[in-house]
Amino acid sequence: MSANIWRELAREIHSLQPGKTVLPLHEPLFEGNEKTYVFDCIEAGWVSSVGKYVDRFENMLAEYTGVRRAIAVMNGTAALHIALKLVGVQPGDEVLIPSLTFVATGNAVTYCGAKPHFIDVSKATLGVDPYKLDDYLKETAIIKNNVCINKKTGNIIRAVVPMHTFGHPVDLDPLLEVCDRFRIIMVEDAAESLGSLYKGVHTGNFGKTAALSFNGNKIITTGGGGAILTNDEGLANYAKHLTTTAKVPHSWQYVHDEIGYNYRMPNINAALGCAQLESIEGYLCKKRSLNDKYHQILSKYDGITLFKENSNSKSNFWLQTIILEPSQYSVETALKTLIENKIIARPIWKPLHLLKPFVDFERSDLSITEQLQDQVINLPSSPYLGECNDGKKT
Known part of the structure; x- marks a missing residue:
């Protein structure tokens, strides 16, 4: 059942850029000087x-x-x-x-x-x-x-x-x-x-x-x-x-x-x-538009939450991020299915304290960090997937 949900989601993400076979995590946009x-x-x-x-x-x-x-x-x-x-x-x-x-x-x-x-x-x-x-x-x-x-x-x-x-x-x-x-x-x-x-x-x-x-x-x-x-x-x-x-x-x-x-x-x-x-203001506008589009797409999926900016901040939405309910979804299954369907998503970084060069350093309680590594996925976030004031994709 979970894999079917991710295949359905992959189809909806592809609709953001029809005709493009693979949607990378993030590509640059060159449209100026x-x-x-x-x-x-x-x-x-x-x-x-x-x-x-x-x-x-x-x-x-x-x-x-x-x-x-x-x-x-x-x-x-x-x-x-x-x-x-x-x-x-x-x-x-x-x-x-x-x-x-x-x-x-x-x-x-x-x-x-x-x-x-x-x-x-x-x-x-x-x-x-x-x-x-x-x-x-x-x-x-x-x-x-x-x-x-x-x-x-x-x-x-x-x-x-x-x-x-x-x-x-x-x-x-x-x-x-x-x-x-x-x-x-x-x-x-x-x-x-x-x-x-x-x-x-x-x-x-x-x-x-x-x-x-x-x-x-x-x-x-x-x-x-x-x-x-x-x-x-x-x-x-x-x-x-x-x-x-x-x-x-x-x-x-x-x-x-x-x-x-x-x-x-x-x-x-x-x-x-x-x-x-x-060109940065145009890129930021497209990023914000893309976040709105993902909000519309993801609102129908229970247990998948699009990460939003806090009320005291304005984010550039560099990468569009979803948080999974671990009792319902596996990050590994989600990534495997999305990538098989040409949606290049990625997990959050492996926490540094678990990497070989850093295992012996001092640390506080890291319970939230360790929870999030099993919950966070980044979806394709290239600015051309969004729109700006003129309503035209680039």
């Missing part, structure tokens, strides 16, 4: 790590998100790595991160020589649960010399990294209160949330630093790329220095004053990003 800007780079010869499009893209990102500065880099993982270094994460520190996140969040912490410390998420946001974290830190941590110390390990708990899952903002105000109370720095993993707002303010404005991703499957893409966001001019300048190999500016000499990183975004990628960012 992408070719013009990329060809301009080729004609000018400025395709590598400097050029007018890098500066333009950084300025456009800062203006769009409302942050003071944006620093473009080669991918979202590099952005998060540097975002953590900027706030002082040191080898041996612990960094609180959700176990329910893409592996890049945990990897970036380890690149700093720090240790991931896994915390649980909220069913309401799929991101860090600030209330559960508060209770956990009251038992686990003490404040000593104005820093947060893990009573069990003796390590400094330096930072927390809320990840805005599938574009849905974490409940940030109570999380900021926890950070203030326990002297913990917030670094936002906003890789999936470009275009998402919390209480009217763009994600990435709440942490001391934040990271974006422009991978090929994101809201906008630069092919591969990311950005660091911050409202601190000093940190922004330091980020630019670190990500350009820590080279001291000079007309011809190569002097590097510390260990740096060749994390620069090439000009040709930034050119693509400029064109994509010019």
Whole structure:
């Protein structure tokens, strides 16, 4: 019976784009100045790590998100790595991160020589649960010399990294209160949330630093790329220095004053990003329309719930997400049947604390995380499946 339901659902999803044999999870949409800007780079010869499009893209990102500065880099993982270094994460520190996140969040912490410390998420946001974290830190941590110390390990708990899952903002105000109370720095993993707002303010404005991703499957893409966001001019300048190999500016000499990183975004990628960012409002409109379409389709199925944004947030609906009632449905059966019927769906990530590289790190109770891994599926979410104000599909 369950497989029949998923076959029926597959037919309804295919109706969103008649004639397309396979519906991928997420494809980019190029409908603006992408070719013009990329060809301009080729004609000018400025395709590598400097050029007018890098500066333009950084300025456009800062203006769009409302942050003071944006620093473009080669991918979202590099952005998060540097975002953590900027706030002082040191080898041996612990960094609180959700176990329910893409592996890049945990990897970036380890690149700093720090240790991931896994915390649980909220069913309401799929991101860090600030209330559960508060209770956990009251038992686990003490404040000593104005820093947060893990009573069990003796390590400094330096930072927390809320990840805005599938574009849905974490409940940030109570999380900021926890950070203030326990002297913990917030670094936002906003890789999936470009275009998402919390209480009217763009994600990435709440942490001391934040990271974006422009991978090929994101809201906008630069092919591969990311950005660091911050409202601190000093940190922004330091980020630019670190990500350009820590080279001291000079007309011809190569002097590097510390260990740096060749994390620069090439000009040709930034050119693509400029064109994509010019079109982002249309993409977001189509995403919201697609969410409405899925709501209509799924309303007839008992035990399958379309995840909706919270009342205090506006999501970019990067990936359309359903929550299954585990007593009625199996994630494995659903995925197998959908994929057999050319609907490329996916499960949520395997929780990091269950992955081999991370099994020995500290963790809180992760009961909600472990429940959700058996309940969450992402459905095809490409923007062309939705419509915008003119009612025309693209």
